[in-house]
Amino acid sequence: MPVEDATLKRGFQIKDRRFTNGDGKPFSIRTFLIINRRSASEGGAIQIGNPRIQKGGAGRGTTYILGSAMRDLRPRLATLISVSLNPAAVAAVALIATSDCSVWDGRRGFLIALGPGVPVLLAVLLRATGRVPGLFIPRSRDRILPLVVASISCGVSGGLLLAAEGPTVPVVLLFSFSVLALTMAFVAVFWMASLHAAGAAASAAAVAHTFPGLGPVLLAGVCLIGWSRLETRAHTLPQVIAGIGFGGLLFLATSRFLTRIL
Numbered sequence: 001m002p003v004e005d006a007t008l009k010r011g012f013q014i015k016d017r018r019f020t021n022g023d024g025k026p027f028s029i030r031t032f033l034i035i036n037r038r039s040a041s042e043g044g045a046i047q048i049g050n051p052r053i054q055k056g057g058a059g060r061g062t063t064y065i066l067g068s069a070m071r072d073l074r075p076r077l078a079t080l081i082s083v084s085l086n087p088a089a090v091a092a093v094a095l096i097a098t099s100d101c102s103v104w105d106g107r108r109g110f111l112i113a114l115g116p117g118v119p120v121l122l123a124v125l126l127r128a129t130g131r132v133p134g135l136f137i138p139r140s141r142d143r144i145l146p147l148v149v150a151s152i153s154c155g156v157s158g159g160l161l162l163a164a165e166g167p168t169v170p171v172v173l174l175f176s177f178s179v180l181a182l183t184m185a186f187v188a189v190f191w192m193a194s195l196h197a198a199g200a201a202a203s204a205a206a207v208a209h210t211f212p213g214l215g216p217v218l219l220a221g222v223c224l225i226g227w228s229r230l231e232t233r234a235h236t237l238p239q240v241i242a243g244i245g246f247g248g249l250l251f252l253a254t255s256r257f258l259t260r261i262l
Helices: 067-084 087-097 106-128 140-163 168-187 195-210 212-231 237-261
Strands: 003-009 012-020 026-035 045-053 059-065
Touching: 067 212, 087 106, 087 168, 087 195, 106 140, 106 168, 140 168, 168 195, 168 237, 195 212, 195 237, 212 237
Parallel strands: 026 059
Antiparallel strands: 003 012, 012 026, 045 059
């Protein structure tokens, strides 16, 4: 049986395990246990280098525990993805990517920014006044008003952009966001689908419609955003899947409908 010595230093628990090799010479393996506020867990070990013979015939091998560090990195990475690839940011990127920059002017740029911009300002205002606990509004019932406002702003933005003879795909995408936000508002009365996943799926469908070769990359991006919502425990798997389904299908349905009437 190995003998263990443990000390606590700077958030790391150091363990020395002493063994005897086949030649009867003792050696020890040092492991590091990462301590954080939520848990203290030891992951898999990776031994680097060969044991070195020291005075007295003892060999020492150094083992670095990386598993717990990776487990600590995952929620941070998921939070970074969730914050940076939020619905408004993804929508803005998709609207710009699908626009014909050669016909851009100040008015069309303003109309494109108006759709996702208004609900963002409302979310900031609600957070600043303490009416919601976070910018992403974790409680389902608190999402209804911002989603209704988003539906109106995206619908108005799409209509004005259509009247200004703006690019077709952003017009379709803005109307899709309008229908999607209204649908999510009704769903929020009794359930909470992932708005991150829905917005990402609608945006990815629009960009893939314009650049078909990017389809696999966009699909991977949608899955990455869905994973971030699961990893941060903001949503369950059914909520993420429902969001992806709502976003992708509503864009396709809106696109087909508008293509027939325009």
